[in-house]
Amino acid sequence: MGRLFRLEWKKLLHQRYLLFFCALLLAVDLFNIYENYDKLLRPREDVFTVEGVTFSVDRDAIVLHRDFEGPITQEKIDRLNALLQKAKAEEAQIGYGIWREGYFPVPGVDRSQGERLMMELKRLTGYREQHIQPILAETEKLSAVVQDGSDPYAARMAALIRRQYGNRSITEFHRVKEFEPLMIYKLSALFLLLLACFCASSLFAGEKETGMAPLLKAAPNGKTRLFWVKLAALFTFVLALGILFAAADYGMFYLCRRPTGASMPFWSMDDFADSPLNISILGALALFTLYRVLGAFALALIAVWFSSLLPKSFPAFLAAVLCMAGLMLATLWTDGFFGVFRYFNPVTLLISVRLFENLRVENVFGYPVSAGLLALLGNLMLAAVLAFTARGLWKRRA
Amino acid sequence: MLEVVDLKKSFGGREILHGLNLTFESGVYGLLGPNGAGKSTLMNIITGLLRQTSGQVLFHGVPASDRRSGFAAKLGYLPQQPGYYKNYTAAEFLRYLSALKGIRGKNEAQIAHLLEFVNLSENADQKLGTFSGGMLRRAGLAQALLGKPEVVILDEPTAGLDPLERIRLRNLLAEIAKGRTVIVATHIVPDVEFIANQVILMFDGQVRQMGKPEELAEAVRGQVWQVWTDYAGAERLSKRFATGNLFTEQDACVLRIVSETQPTPEAVPVQPTLEDAFLRESARR
Numbered sequence: 001m002g003r004l005f006r007l008e009w010k011k012l013l014h015q016r017y018l019l020f021f022c023a024l025l026l027a028v029d030l031f032n033i034y035e036n037y038d039k040l041l042r043p044r045e046d047v048f049t050v051e052g053v054t055f056s057v058d059r060d061a062i063v064l065h066r067d068f069e070g071p072i073t074q075e076k077i078d079r080l081n082a083l084l085q086k087a088k089a090e091e092a093q094i095g096y097g098i099w100r101e102g103y104f105p106v107p108g109v110d111r112s113q114g115e116r117l118m119m120e121l122k123r124l125t126g127y128r129e130q131h132i133q134p135i136l137a138e139t140e141k142l143s144a145v146v147q148d149g150s151d152p153y154a155a156r157m158a159a160l161i162r163r164q165y166g167n168r169s170i171t172e173f174h175r176v177k178e179f180e181p182l183m184i185y186k187l188s189a190l191f192l193l194l195l196a197c198f199c200a201s202s203l204f205a206g207e208k209e210t211g212m213a214p215l216l217k218a219a220p221n222g223k224t225r226l227f228w229v230k231l232a233a234l235f236t237f238v239l240a241l242g243i244l245f246a247a248a249d250y251g252m253f254y255l256c257r258r259p260t261g262a263s264m265p266f267w268s269m270d271d272f273a274d275s276p277l278n279i280s281i282l283g284a285l286a287l288f289t290l291y292r293v294l295g296a297f298a299l300a301l302i303a304v305w306f307s308s309l310l311p312k313s314f315p316a317f318l319a320a321v322l323c324m325a326g327l328m329l330a331t332l333w334t335d336g337f338f339g340v341f342r343y344f345n346p347v348t349l350l351i352s353v354r355l356f357e358n359l360r361v362e363n364v365f366g367y368p369v370s371a372g373l374l375a376l377l378g379n380l381m382l383a384a385v386l387a388f389t390a391r392g393l394w395k396r397r398a
Numbered sequence: 399m400l401e402v403v404d405l406k407k408s409f410g411g412r413e414i415l416h417g418l419n420l421t422f423e424s425g426v427y428g429l430l431g432p433n434g435a436g437k438s439t440l441m442n443i444i445t446g447l448l449r450q451t452s453g454q455v456l457f458h459g460v461p462a463s464d465r466r467s468g469f470a471a472k473l474g475y476l477p478q479q480p481g482y483y484k485n486y487t488a489a490e491f492l493r494y495l496s497a498l499k500g501i502r503g504k505n506e507a508q509i510a511h512l513l514e515f516v517n518l519s520e521n522a523d524q525k526l527g528t529f530s531g532g533m534l535r536r537a538g539l540a541q542a543l544l545g546k547p548e549v550v551i552l553d554e555p556t557a558g559l560d561p562l563e564r565i566r567l568r569n570l571l572a573e574i575a576k577g578r579t580v581i582v583a584t585h586i587v588p589d590v591e592f593i594a595n596q597v598i599l600m601f602d603g604q605v606r607q608m609g610k611p612e613e614l615a616e617a618v619r620g621q622v623w624q625v626w627t628d629y630a631g632a633e634r635l636s637k638r639f640a641t642g643n644l645f646t647e648q649d650a651c652v653l654r655i656v657s658e659t660q661p662t663p664e665a666v667p668v669q670p671t672l673e674d675a676f677l678r679e680s681a682r683r
Contacts, residue, residue: 004497007490014485211481215541218445219498220470226498 001229008203008233015202018195022241025191026248032187033252188245189292193324196238196296197303201317203230204307204394227391231304235297242293294379299324301386308393399423400444400462400549400579405453407439407603414439415603417453422549426575428590428611429583430676431600437583438478440600441553444581445475457549471500474547478554480538484527488518488537491526495541505544512540516570532563539570549579556589568593587673597672599679606679614675622674623655623665635661640681642673656681 012018207213216223303320310316400422407415415436431437442448444455446463460467482491492509501508513519516536521529526537535555542550552571556564564586572593574580582590590597591611599607599614607614622642625635632644632651639661642654654668655661656677 001497003493007486007494007497010490011483011485207481210483211477211479212483213481214442214445214447214477215475215481215495216498217447218470218473218475219495220500225500 001225004226004229005233008230009237011206012199012203012233012237015199018198018202021198022195022244025195026245029188029191029245030248030252033249188249189295192238192242192245192292192296193299194321195241196234196300197317197320197324199237200234200300200303201307201313201320203234204304205310205313205316208311209313223395224391227394231387231391234300234304238297238300239293242289242296246289291379294383298379298382298386301383301390304390305386305393308390308396399458401454401456401459402440402444403454403456405440405443405455406451407436407443407448408451413603415443415450418603418605420598420605420608422579422581424575424577424579425595426571426580426582426590426593428594428597429581429600430585430587430590430597430672431583432585432680434602435585435600436603437585437600438553439603441551441581441583445473445551446470469549471545472548474542474544474550476535476538476542476550476552476555478557480534482526482534482537484525486526487523488513488526488529488540489522491537492541492544496544499545501545508544508546512543515543515573516540517566532559532566535559535563535567536570539567539574543574547578549581550574551581551583553583554585555582556584556586564589587671587676591672599676601679601682606682607675611672615670615672618656618670618675618678620667621656621658621678622668622670623657623661624668625653625655625662625665626650627653627662627664640677642677 207216216226299320302323303316306316306319307313310319402418402420402422405415405418406413418440429437429440439448443450444462446469455462457467457469457472460469462469483494486494489509492512496505496509510519510522513522516539518533518536518540521533526534529537539552539555542552555571556567559567568589571580571582575593575595582594584590594611596608597611597614598605607617609617626647627635627650629651632653635641635653635655636644640656642656644651644653646652654674655665656674
């Protein structure tokens with residue numbers, strides 16, 4: 001099996017276009033990170049939107065970030081309060097800075113200015129555990145202030161902050177700035193999905209193109225043994241790509257870091273915000289990479305399915321990508337544009353679908369369940385189910 | 399011993415194989431028939447790539463499809479259009495198929511021996527994508543011999559090869575037959591004429607004749623004629639009779655005709671060959 005496994009890896013590495021696409025997508029990914037970081041520091045630039053997250057860049061925001069470094073004082077809390085009041089007054093207007101309305105508002109899913117401030121507060125005060133009590137008190141005040149029709153998420157965010165600071169020390173997530181943008185960055189997740197599907201289709205459907213199918217079928221236990229070896233090679237290859245992208249992204253963020261320490265508003269660590277685990281930043285990064293890899297692997301298994309049914313690798317690749325596009329369109333219908341670009345992950349797409357107003361699958365069980373962990377487990381289960389059904393199909397039809 | 403018992407195969411209501419009964423023991427069996435005779439269908443059923451409509455394939459008395467027969471592990475197969483991985487070297491390709499066949503441990507010695515046997519040891523580290531057609535066939539033969547199979551099935555092994563490569567491959571086939579059952583399916587008579595112990599003439603999904611090459615040739619003694627005529631006469635005769643060779647000699651056409659009756663008064667009986675037997679069966683369709 002070891003020999004077969006190494007030789008299957010060699011097949012992947014020798015795919016004519018695979019390494020080229022890997023390099024190309026990695027370059028685009030890194031350039032995009034650099035561009036975003038660079039734009040963050042440019043004053044008065046138009047708001048730059050990528051993957052549904054709005055990066056507001058202007059001088060006021062930078063000043064705000066600078067001013068809130070150091071110990072939290074009552075004066076700073078008062079200033080933040082005043083800014084919040086101002087944001088509330090300017091709610092209906094589209095302006096610059098972090099008070100800007102979400103670019104892609106859809107009914108019921110508007111991101112309010114107040115919510116953004118709340119998230120900034122959460123990010124900044126995460127460094128200062130000794131000031132939790134005053135912050136909690138202030139948060140209560142703020143949530144009372146912003147709780148109205150145009151701030152549907154503010155109360156939830158306030159409750160989140162209380163839960164986080166009150167019960168667990170997951171504040172480590174907030175401590176290191178450069179990991180925040182790393183977690184929210186989604187382009188590499190999309191690329192990983194595409195590459196995983198490409199690998200799967202070339203590894204499985206490619207056997208028909210090489211004319212090796214009769215020999216594989218005639219070998220004793222050839223197809224069964226080969227299926228699992230190919231799957232193992234596919235998974236480890238996708239994992240290697242995931243680690244490569246994560247490491248490259250982290251490296252790029254580290255290179256782009258500026259003395260001002262400016263960073264993006266914190267979003268996607270919400271995925272793990274309700275986690276009962278207490279994990280380090282590196283653990284979070286590893287978990288997040290695994291979460292993406294499993295999602296990509298689950299989609300790649302759909303490509304394996306189609307590889308058994310279709311005669312060539314490209315149609316199988318296309319069919320899997322279209323399935324993913326279908327899932328994304330379904331989420332667009334239910335969860336808006338933000339939902340589509342937020343989750344390049346089959347299971348996360350499913351669990352983030354809105355069933356009813358404010359009721360999501362992830363909350364069905366009635367207790368806080370980390371969307372991220374749910375997606376991780378969900379992807380594992382989905383991958384297992386798909387693997388066994390794909391094996392049966394490959395044995396019969398390929 | 400490999401047996402085919404009352405084997406039938408139908409595709410879309412059309413019967414391709416009509417109740418074949420064959421027994422294969424040690425030696426080379428040439429399965430000779432024109433395109434569409436059902437040779438590849440028979441080979442695919444024996445190797446398990448196709449399922450028969452009815453009938454059985456038995457290996458030492460046990461159905462070959464049954465795992466207990468161990469047939470798949472004892473089978474070496476070279477398909478009609480063998481595939482390969484162009485980025486693998488010849489040695490890697492054999493290692494891959496060794497692993498696939500469940501041959502345990504590193505069998506580098508066997509791989510080296512097989513590459514030498516098929517005259518590819520100097521090309522062991524060369525990528526298959528750079529191989530000529532003949533070299534690929536020899537690599538295919540080497541993989542068919544991995545694991546020391548008892549039964550080796552070769553489907554049109556010389557198709558597309560130049561005469562030199564065909565002779566080379568034919569000689570290799572003669573060597574591998576020692577202590578094995580080798581079945582060569584082909585429509586090229588010379589491929590099996592000199593190496594096969596038994597020849598099976600197959601037409602339209604049926605076995606017409608089976609026997610040693612010389613016996614099959616002897617069966618058409620007195621039915622093979624050589625005729626000298628002009629071009630017009632050659633054209634007329636070739637339309638009327640089963641014609642083998644036709645060549646010109648000093649402004650005359652010389653035809654080799656297979657016919658139960660003397661085709662012309664000038665026709666001269668000649669020594670029959672296996673090809674003549676093949677022609678006779680072909681004319682009877």
